[in-house]
Amino acid sequence: MRKEGFPYAFNPSKCESCEGRCCTGESGYIYVTSDEILALANLLKLELQVFTESYLYKIGYKYSLKEVVTNDSHDCIFYDRPSNGCKVYEARPTQCRTFPFWDYFKQRVDELKDECPGILDD
Ligand code: SF4
């Protein structure tokens, strides 16, 4: 898989064996917009307030998904280790849908390769 303007390609078949490295590991923000929050709450059939209190925290004027802290990892609250999958896949945020093609990584391909085994040289 390629995307114009990016100096690398991506092999999504690597996701089956990588154990969600983009959904786990170091702590990081998983930003969600107000539309995405509504979509996630609808998917889980939760009132907005209940969803917000259970799954989000505020960073300045934005919201991020919470993490679950284990011994050696910060897992996204929606990452399911037993199935190696996302519990809200259909409504996952844009930040997740667009990984690994983020502008941030255009100049940081080595950093991306360390995180994602699906990255190939273009
Ligand atoms: S880190 Fe890369 S290979 Fe692993 S699940 Fe995420 S996108 Fe797939």
Ligand code: SF4
């Ligand atoms: S919402 Fe899903 S795809 Fe996004 S970080 Fe969490 S588990 Fe991964």
